[in-house]
Amino acid sequence: MEDAxxxxxxxxxxxxxxxxxxxxxxxxxxxxxxxxxxxxxxxTEEATRDLYRRLDKEDEGRDYPQPGGGAKGP
Incomplete structure (x- = not known):
């Protein structure tokens, strides 16, 4: 009974x-x-565009390595 x-x-x-x-x-x-x-x-679209603009401005102020620069491969 218990199994059922x-x-x-x-x-x-x-x-x-x-x-x-x-x-x-x-x-x-x-x-x-x-x-x-x-x-x-x-x-929502305006707020998203505003956020992306602010993030882009923050990124411009940072010193990121440039693509293709740096150490050379073998």
């Missing part, structure tokens, strides 16, 4: 777990798509 109960529990975990995970992922994906609007996307 344990087997049914594992069956629920093995079959139900992936199904539950799929349902949650579908819900989150649909929820994310529903809440996006053009203003949010524009704001």
């Amino acid at each position: 109960m344990e087997s049914s529990l594992w069956l629920m975990v093995v079959v139900g777990g992936p199904i539950l995970l799929a349902v949650v992922l579908i819900f989150v994906t649909l929820s994310n798509r529903r809440h996006r609007n053009p203003d949010d996307l524009r704001h």
Whole structure:
């Protein structure tokens, strides 16, 4: 009797777990798509470009070795 109960529990975990995970992922994906609007996307794009500009300015101030320079190979 105990083996049958344990087997049914594992069956629920093995079959139900992936199904539950799929349902949650579908819900989150649909929820994310529903809440996006053009203003949010524009704001995200502008913030990303601003971040890249700031990182480029920081990189310009650093002394990185130039490509192709340095020690020569055999």
